[in-house]
Amino acid sequence: METKKKDIRALTKEQLRDFFLKQGDKAFRGNQVYEWLWQKSAHSFEDMTNLSLETRQMLKDNFVINHIKVDQMQRSADGTIKNAVRLHDNLIVESVLIPTATRTTACVSSQVGCSLDCRFCATARLKRMRNLNPDEIYDQVVAIDNESRLYHNRPLSNIVFMGMGEPLMNYNNVLKAIDKITSPEGLGMSPKRIVVSTSGVPKMIKKMADDKVKFKLAVSLHSAIDDIRTSIMPFNATFPLHDLREALQYWYAATKNRITYEYVVWDGINDKRKDVEALVEFCKFAPSKVNLIEYNPIDDGEFQQANSKAIDMYVDILEANNITVTVRRSRGKDIDAACGQLANKS
Numbered sequence: 001m002e003t004k005k006k007d008i009r010a011l012t013k014e015q016l017r018d019f020f021l022k023q024g025d026k027a028f029r030g031n032q033v034y035e036w037l038w039q040k041s042a043h044s045f046e047d048m049t050n051l052s053l054e055t056r057q058m059l060k061d062n063f064v065i066n067h068i069k070v071d072q073m074q075r076s077a078d079g080t081i082k083n084a085v086r087l088h089d090n091l092i093v094e095s096v097l098i099p100t101a102t103r104t105t106a107c108v109s110s111q112v113g114c115s116l117d118c119r120f121c122a123t124a125r126l127k128r129m130r131n132l133n134p135d136e137i138y139d140q141v142v143a144i145d146n147e148s149r150l151y152h153n154r155p156l157s158n159i160v161f162m163g164m165g166e167p168l169m170n171y172n173n174v175l176k177a178i179d180k181i182t183s184p185e186g187l188g189m190s191p192k193r194i195v196v197s198t199s200g201v202p203k204m205i206k207k208m209a210d211d212k213v214k215f216k217l218a219v220s221l222h223s224a225i226d227d228i229r230t231s232i233m234p235f236n237a238t239f240p241l242h243d244l245r246e247a248l249q250y251w252y253a254a255t256k257n258r259i260t261y262e263y264v265v266w267d268g269i270n271d272k273r274k275d276v277e278a279l280v281e282f283c284k285f286a287p288s289k290v291n292l293i294e295y296n297p298i299d300d301g302e303f304q305q306a307n308s309k310a311i312d313m314y315v316d317i318l319e320a321n322n323i324t325v326t327v328r329r330s331r332g333k334d335i336d337a338a339c340g341q342l343a344n345k346s
């Protein structure tokens with residue numbers, strides 16, 4: 001009976017060194033392989049040209065490299081690129097490259113589908129199939145970095161965990177991926193250029209604070225009124241705003257990193273003065289800023305972006321209360337790559 005080979009990238013550097021020692025070889029061979037796997041993103045053992053043919057064959061006999069494959073790449077008129085990424089078990093996730101004048105941002109997925117059920121989100125229609133492994137998250141970033149260099153002549157500058165899935169529901173693997181992305185043995189990116197965006201899982205926000213993570217935190221808030229938030233993000237019934245607020249205060253006390261609130265204003269849902277006033281109150285609990293994001297209707301069109309008068313009202317009231325607010329236009333709409341649109345349609 002054939003035994004299933006292990007994905008070599010699930011091994012730490014120490015485990016790789018041990019493996020070589022047990023084979024009667026030198027431990028530093030493990031360092032060489034580790035460098036091929038992460039820094040050089042080798043797709044096959046054949047690529048590892050500083051190893052002997054026998055060593056490469058021995059690795060092939062024992063392991064596989066479950067690399068992702070970009071199945072389809074779509075380019076938007078505004079320069080945005082969306083990748084449909086095939087995983088080793090043939091499941092698909094999506095990731096997006098968003099270029100602006102000053103930065104190139106990768107928006108990556110953390111789960112196949114999503115277990116949460118935000119009513120405005122296309123990914124919510126796909127049930128959660130599984131969590132992504134650290135290497136599958138890392139590979140999405142490498143693929144986008146390569147595309148950034150090829151099509152925009154510059155390396156990737158920022159990463160947001162805002163693609164498919166709730167990153168804090170796959171916390172350990174997201175953390176391991178970020179470790180690799182920020183390590184000099186990986187991509188060597190600064191954690192300050194990474195944002196983990198959550199719908200707000202209080203227990204996990206506190207855990208991040210306890211773990212002293214160095215990346216930034218964004219929360220998809222969308223309403224600071226419990227009834228309204230629950231109607232659009234049903235899990236708010238389990239994790240109400242009071243618990244979220246307490247977790248965010250804990251986060252700020254531990255990290256001194258201000259929080260970004262992602263916020264869409266929808267017609268007839270959260271476009272009233274009372275909605276802005278509740279947001280102003282919520283922003284007082286911990287230093288924060290607000291990103292007002294343009295919404296991209298998904299197929300059934302149940303949710304519609306509020307008119308510009310409502311957006312102006314938000315900006316005026318937030319600014320009058322000394323809260324930093326940015327209005328963010330959406331990118332890649334023509335290829336369904338914009339926020340909330342990732343649903344494996346390509």
Ligand code: SF4
Binds near residue numbers: 116117122
């Ligand atoms: S918005 Fe995020 S957390 Fe909510 S369903 Fe979509 S992917 Fe999941």
